[in-house]
Amino acid sequence: MFNKMHAVARQVNEVVVGKDQQVRLALTCLLAGGHLLLDDLPGVGKTTLAHALAISLGLRFNRVQFTSDLLPADVAGISIYERDKNEFVFHPGPIFTQVLLADEI
Numbered sequence: 001m002f003n004k005m006h007a008v009a010r011q012v013n014e015v016v017v018g019k020d021q022q023v024r025l026a027l028t029c030l031l032a033g034g035h036l037l038l039d040d041l042p043g044v045g046k047t048t049l050a051h052a053l054a055i056s057l058g059l060r061f062n063r064v065q066f067t068s069d070l071l072p073a074d075v076a077g078i079s080i081y082e083r084d085k086n087e088f089v090f091h092p093g094p095i096f097t098q099v100l101l102a103d104e105i
Helices: 002-015 020-032 046-056 072-076
Strands: 061-065 077-082 087-092 100-104
Touching: 002 020, 002 046, 020 046, 046 061, 046 100, 072 077
Parallel strands: 061 100
Antiparallel strands: 077 087
16 A cells, blocks of 8 residues: 555656645545645645646546636536426436536635
8 A cells, every 4th residue: 555655656746846745745635534625825736736636646636716607507517407307307416526626715
């Protein structure tokens, strides 16, 4: 397990250059099943870090842009009536993923 995590860290560090400690801390957080708050200046690779970690671990990744007009259905999903089936069909939102980036909260 230790060797696999080092391999994942090396792979992510090839994409996100110069953020070794942040990558290790993000991996630790993922392994612990926790939540991670990435707070930094714009354009320094927070989205790239989250996306690279998800891809390296084989996880699904989604991103939600928190704008002022964001509605709960934009995050959780919505049921839409489909006339052909004569029923409501649930269309899941981005929260139904393994790694979710809530951007610009």
